[in-house]
Amino acid sequence: MITSDRMAAVDRNAEALCVPRKQLMESSGNAVARAVRRLADAGASVVVVAGRGNNGGDAFVAARFLDDYDVSVRLLGRPESITTDIARENWEALRAGEYDAEAVTDATGLDLGDPDVVVDGMLGTGVTGALREPEATAAAAINGLDASVLSVDVPSGIDADTGESAGVAVEADRVVTFHDEKPGLSALDVDVTVADIGIPDAAELFTGPGDLLALGRPSQSHKGDFGEVLVVGGGPYTGAPALAAQSALRAGADLVRIACPGSVAREIQGYSENLILRPYDGDHLASEHVGDVLSLAADHDVVVLGPGLGSRDETLAAAGEFLDRYDGTAVVDADALQVVPEVDTEATLLCTPHQGELRKMGGETDEDWRTRAELVADFAADLGHVLLVKGAYDVIADGEETRVNRTGNPGMTVGGTGDVLAGAAGALACVLPPFQAAAVAAYANGRAGDAAVEENGYGLLATDLIDRLPAALRSDTR
Numbered sequence: 001m002i003t004s005d006r007m008a009a010v011d012r013n014a015e016a017l018c019v020p021r022k023q024l025m026e027s028s029g030n031a032v033a034r035a036v037r038r039l040a041d042a043g044a045s046v047v048v049v050a051g052r053g054n055n056g057g058d059a060f061v062a063a064r065f066l067d068d069y070d071v072s073v074r075l076l077g078r079p080e081s082i083t084t085d086i087a088r089e090n091w092e093a094l095r096a097g098e099y100d101a102e103a104v105t106d107a108t109g110l111d112l113g114d115p116d117v118v119v120d121g122m123l124g125t126g127v128t129g130a131l132r133e134p135e136a137t138a139a140a141a142i143n144g145l146d147a148s149v150l151s152v153d154v155p156s157g158i159d160a161d162t163g164e165s166a167g168v169a170v171e172a173d174r175v176v177t178f179h180d181e182k183p184g185l186s187a188l189d190v191d192v193t194v195a196d197i198g199i200p201d202a203a204e205l206f207t208g209p210g211d212l213l214a215l216g217r218p219s220q221s222h223k224g225d226f227g228e229v230l231v232v233g234g235g236p237y238t239g240a241p242a243l244a245a246q247s248a249l250r251a252g253a254d255l256v257r258i259a260c261p262g263s264v265a266r267e268i269q270g271y272s273e274n275l276i277l278r279p280y281d282g283d284h285l286a287s288e289h290v291g292d293v294l295s296l297a298a299d300h301d302v303v304v305l306g307p308g309l310g311s312r313d314e315t316l317a318a319a320g321e322f323l324d325r326y327d328g329t330a331v332v333d334a335d336a337l338q339v340v341p342e343v344d345t346e347a348t349l350l351c352t353p354h355q356g357e358l359r360k361m362g363g364e365t366d367e368d369w370r371t372r373a374e375l376v377a378d379f380a381a382d383l384g385h386v387l388l389v390k391g392a393y394d395v396i397a398d399g400e401e402t403r404v405n406r407t408g409n410p411g412m413t414v415g416g417t418g419d420v421l422a423g424a425a426g427a428l429a430c431v432l433p434p435f436q437a438a439a440v441a442a443y444a445n446g447r448a449g450d451a452a453v454e455e456n457g458y459g460l461l462a463t464d465l466i467d468r469l470p471a472a473l474r475s476d477t478r
């Protein structure tokens with residue numbers, strides 16, 4: 001099963017793996033043509049009704065593979081309104097190839113005749129809301145025929161994820177959907193063929209630019225939409241919580257506060273005016289602070305627990321007590337990680353161990369990333385939380401899904417990059433489900449590190465990553 005959003009991400013990742021979208025469209029159209037051959041013999045009459053998006057593009061390709069049929073293609077709308085280059089090029093191929101391909105601007109002029117087969121290439125995963133005109137009238141016309149109706153990817157008007165339609169929809173006999181089942185199709189009473197269109201497994205397994213699409217920021221957003229993060233850290237180390245906090249801001253959090261010992265607050269006070277400090281007394285986290293930290297945490301979307309906390313027994317005990325009583329979302333990093341296996345918590349945790357910390361948590365690891373991915377997935381399932389295990393290949397797992405991140409470089413072993421990753425994960429967990437937040441955080445953190453090395457060579461500083469996170473989080477950055 002794959003959702004439309006995930007399909008768009010995988011499509012984009014495939015492109016980044018040198019499998020261009022136009023190639024996917026060619027494979028899709030070819031699969032549709034093969035399905036027509038199973039429905040009717042050569043010479044049969046086929047009407048292809050195409051929309052202005054890539055669903056239509058697939059249908060144009062299909063027509064090209066049916067030269068031995070009596071095929072006519074009808075584009076709903078003007079050719080100039082075709083929304084993508086790859087669909088337009090396939091329209092132009094039909095026109096240049098002297099196919100019977102006409103653009104119809106209003107559906108009343110749409111005469112489908114009495115074909116043996118109709119290919120419904122009006123709308124696929126790009127549909128939003130009830131079918132507008134001329135698609136609505138066209139759908140009703142298609143439903144009125146006694147032809148075999150074959151829908152491209154999704155019956156037009158049906159939401160691929162829910163199987164529902166907000167109005168009229170094509171009643172297909174058969175659907176050829178691409179790459180993987182769509183959740184909404186199983187609810188329909190229709191024969192579904194899942195066509196392999198050559199998307200490499202790597203496009204799903206490895207993080208890539210497609211994973212950033214989920215971050216699309218609605219234009220009319222306003223302050224507080226993108227989350228408030230509380231960093232709980234500091235103790236023997238003072239820089240770590242500041243790095244995590246600045247990273248969370250750069251990764252899109254609206255507001256970040258740091259709950260830290262007074263001794264640490266005095267140190268990082270001057271670091272940056274962006275940091276809002278909530279000092280507690282003493283020089284390390286202890287159980288008497290847990291109550292206050294919990295009530296502070298309740299006013300934030302995500303907590304980042306761990307940077308610079310240190311590993312005093314009473315600090316670890318306090319971290320464990322916090323997690324026992326906290327029921328929100330928390331990124332857990334550094335010394336706090338070792339208490340996670342013992343806590344019985346309602347919280348949703350996103351743990352970011354390196355391999356040494358993973359072993360300390362009771363997990364197993366392996367030099368081979370494939371083996372490591374399996375071990376981490378098993379441990380995540382046991383733990384019941386999301387794991388982001390850092391390494392040359394980071395492994396992200398929640399027990400159901402596993403993803404591997406290949407961005408990053410050896411320069412990133414410098415101190416503080418883990419704090420930057422934890423802060424970025426905290427900001428992203430405000431707007432994405434924790435598994436996705438972990439995958440995007442690993443991808444962006446490594447991408448920022450690669451950009452820093454590209455510009456300045458090795459000798460990377462953790463702060464170099466922070467400055468480059470915004471660009472690393474943009475899917476249009478080359």
Ligand SMILES: NC(=O)C1=CN([C@@H]2O[C@H](COP(=O)(O)OP(=O)(O)OC[C@H]3O[C@@H](n4cnc5c(N)ncnc54)[C@H](O)[C@@H]3O)[C@@H](O)[C@H]2O)[C@H](O)CC1
Nearest residue numbers: 011025053054055123124125126127128129130131132153
């Ligand atoms: N993602 C992949 O891996 C692949 C997708 N393929 C095919 O591409 C379509 C999705 O294409 P897209 O251009 O995103 O959207 P559509 O063609 O489905 O439709 C967009 C088009 O329709 C207009 N529109 C949206 N809602 C409505 C409405 N309610 N009424 C009328 N018109 C509407 C919108 O304005 C756009 O113009 C996918 O289904 C596959 O068929 C690839 O070819 C294979 C890989």
Ligand SMILES: [K+]
Nearest residue numbers: 123152154156
């Ligand atoms: K369709």
